[in-house]
Amino acid sequence: MVGHSRLFWFSRSLPLRLRRYIMPRLPQPPGDEEAKGRLAIFSSPLSLRGDPCFLISHIERQQSSPPSVIVIGGGISGIAAARALCNASFNVILLESRDRLGGRVHTDYSFGCPVDMGASWLHGVCNENSLAPLIRSLGLRLYRTSGDNSVLYDHDLESYALFDKDGNQVPQQVVIKVGETFERILKETEKVRDENNSDMSLLQAISIVLDRNPYLRQEGLEYEVLQWYICRMEAWFAADVDTISLKNWDQEHVLTGGHGLMVQGYHPVIQALAKNIDIHLNHRVKRIVQRNNRVIVTVQNGNTFVADAAIITVPLGVLKANLIEFEPKLPEWKLSAISDLGVGIENKIALRFDKVFWPNVEVLGLVAQTSYACGYFLNLHKATGHPVLVYMTAGRFAYDIEKLSDEEAVDFVMLQLRKMIPDATDPIQHLVSRWGTDPDSLGAYSCDLVGKPADLYERLCDPVDNLYFAGEAASADHSGSVHGAYTSGIMAAEVCRRRLSVQHGVADLLQLVMREDFTEVMVPLQISRM
Numbered sequence: 412m413v414g415h416s417r418l419f420w421f422s423r424s425l426p427l428r429l430r431r432y433i434m435p436r437l438p439q440p441p442g443d444e445e446a447k448g449r450l451a452i453f454s455s456p457l458s459l460r461g462d463p464c465f466l467i468s469h470i471e472r473q474q475s476s477p478p479s480v481i482v483i484g485g486g487i488s489g490i491a492a493a494r495a496l497c498n499a500s501f502n503v504i505l506l507e508s509r510d511r512l513g514g515r516v517h518t519d520y521s522f523g524c525p526v527d528m529g530a531s532w533l534h535g536v537c538n539e540n541s542l543a544p545l546i547r548s549l550g551l552r553l554y555r556t557s558g559d560n561s562v563l564y565d566h567d568l569e570s571y572a573l574f575d576k577d578g579n580q581v582p583q584q585v586v587i588k589v590g591e592t593f594e595r596i597l598k599e600t601e602k603v604r605d606e607n608n609s610d611m612s613l614l615q616a617i618s619i620v621l622d623r624n625p626y627l628r629q630e631g632l633e634y635e636v637l638q639w640y641i642c643r644m645e646a647w648f649a650a651d652v653d654t655i656s657l658k659n660w661d662q663e664h665v666l667t668g669g670h671g672l673m674v675q676g677y678h679p680v681i682q683a684l685a686k687n688i689d690i691h692l693n694h695r696v697k698r699i700v701q702r703n704n705r706v707i708v709t710v711q712n713g714n715t716f717v718a719d720a721a722i723i724t725v726p727l728g729v730l731k732a733n734l735i736e737f738e739p740k741l742p743e744w745k746l747s748a749i750s751d752l753g754v755g756i757e758n759k760i761a762l763r764f765d766k767v768f769w770p771n772v773e774v775l776g777l778v779a780q781t782s783y784a785c786g787y788f789l790n791l792h793k794a795t796g797h798p799v800l801v802y803m804t805a806g807r808f809a810y811d812i813e814k815l816s817d818e819e820a821v822d823f824v825m826l827q828l829r830k831m832i833p834d835a836t837d838p839i840q841h842l843v844s845r846w847g848t849d850p851d852s853l854g855a856y857s858c859d860l861v862g863k864p865a866d867l868y869e870r871l872c873d874p875v876d877n878l879y880f881a882g883e884a885a886s887a888d889h890s891g892s893v894h895g896a897y898t899s900g901i902m903a904a905e906v907c908r909r910r911l912s913v914q915h916g917v918a919d920l921l922q923l924v925m926r927e928d929f930t931e932v933m934v935p936l937q938i939s940r941m
């Protein structure tokens with residue numbers, strides 16, 4: 412979850428004015444329904460194949476209508492963008508390829524309780540977090556798994572139980588001691604960075620540090636615990652340590668307040684934002700044409716949608732794979748940003764048991780000779796009271812898991828669990844994610860590759876005429892996160908709104924909408940730790 416603090420064109424937290432602007436308005440004012448009737452966007456499989464004069468005259472007839480925008484992608488960024496433009500009385504349509512909303516926010520309810528197979532933490536439990544007002548107003552509970560500055564990012568050390576492959580629990584003082592050594596090693600990598608103009612992988616820098624400071628080397632069990640720390644770091648970046656950029660890995664702009672699990676899952680956030688938006692599920696965009704100040708979007712079944720602008724929020728992995736054809740082609744500066752930014756991978760295997768048989772800790776971890784072979788389970792029982800464990804994998808290991816069938820993946824995970832708890836019972840239900848091969852995500856979230864330019868996130872988000880870009884990878888400040896994607900969607904909508912308002916001469920009307928008095932619910936975030 413890398414969010415860089417280098418060049419920003421918008422502020423770290425969402426301005427209050429914008430936060431008010433994006434908050435869902437319930438119930439919707441009647442004006443919104445009226446606006447739908449005047450929709451400037453139209454769907455017609457014949458529109459491009461038929462008489463072009465019809466198309467132009469149709470568009471001319473719509474000049475008095477509010478500006479129209481097609482939002483492509485129904486993840487948090489697309490929904491946030493669509494919500495913002497709907498609130499500004501724009502004509503908005505959202506096209507989503509899947510049969511569900513949320514994208515990489517995916518709360519599954521088949522266990523009889525919410526299980527997030529994509530994002531599950533709010534990174535930065537603080538009022539500065541752009542999602543805080545919405546989470547507060549929905550009364551959603553957070554279970555804090557770490558405070559600020561944890562060496563394990565989203566978990567505090569005391570919440571772990573680590574085991575070796577023979578099922579012996581690693582003494583806590585060993586875990587703490589190796590944790591401190593790990594921090595020292597990482598601190599020493601800063602010197603390596605300062606000495607070198609060119610970038611290298613974090614793994615390479617660590618091995619330079621260990622060569623120079625043999626006293627930091629670990630042996631035996633301590634070595635395995637060190638590998639486990641590296642494994643946790645790989646999970647944070649969704650990438651292997653030999654691909655993580657030394658220059659960028661710690662340039663992250665993590666919000667304060669630590670990390671909180673969304674106890675009821677992330678779905679209620681999506682649901683609240685999506686209310687009353689004109690959403691078309693199962694609409695996979697294949698082609699985007701910019702012509703005569705309009706954007707013409709074609710979906711897989713041949714249907715075509717036309718609007719004044721489009722906001723593209725499909726994942727970076729989808730853009731990299733060229734699954735959408737652009738006419739004219741995207742400019743070189745945009746294409747190189749798409750290819751230079753990396754996409755990491757993370758997967759989850761969730762298991763429901765009939766009862767709890769594991770220790771009452773937040774995380775069960777298995778140490779091993781390599782970070783690849785280490786593993787860990789998130790104990791959802793601690794946060795939610797349900798007998799659910801979630802095995803988390805990242806980097807190459809997460810790719811390899813995707814090659815297995817569900818049953819093989821569960822067998823593998825149970826083998827890991829039984830190394831720690833030999834009499835573990837079989838799960839009664841399971842879920843396996845495949846974010847790397849899922850054609851609608853093709854990866855988990857963006858990450859910095861070694862030796863690439865520093866302005867990639869900014870270039871990802873910069874508009875190309877009336878095409879605007881949003882999503883986690885277009886968030887310079889908080890990439891790889893839900894709140895980063897959300898803010899990016901709102902900001903893209905705001906830039907689009909300003910430009911189109913000027914073009915359509917509707918600034919006054921929209922300012923009026925912006926001034927509307929939204930009541931902000933000033934209840935605190937609900938945080939617990941059992």
Ligand SMILES: Cc1cc2nc3c(=O)[nH]c(=O)nc-3n(C[C@H](O)[C@H](O)[C@H](O)COP(=O)(O)OP(=O)(O)OC[C@H]3O[C@@H](n4cnc5c(N)ncnc54)[C@H](O)[C@@H]3O)c2cc1C
Binds near residue numbers: 485
């Ligand atoms: C396993 C995992 C764990 C994570 N954990 C956390 C966490 O704990 N906390 C956190 O903050 N973040 C986490 N993240 C990251 C977070 O989920 C993402 O950063 C965020 O949800 C991305 O939102 P988005 O709107 O940018 O993209 P998406 O949610 O991917 O939305 C893009 C949408 O575009 C759609 N789409 C794709 N192709 C097309 C097409 N051709 N036409 C139309 N629609 C299309 C997709 O179906 C999708 O709905 C995690 C991600 C993963 C995968």
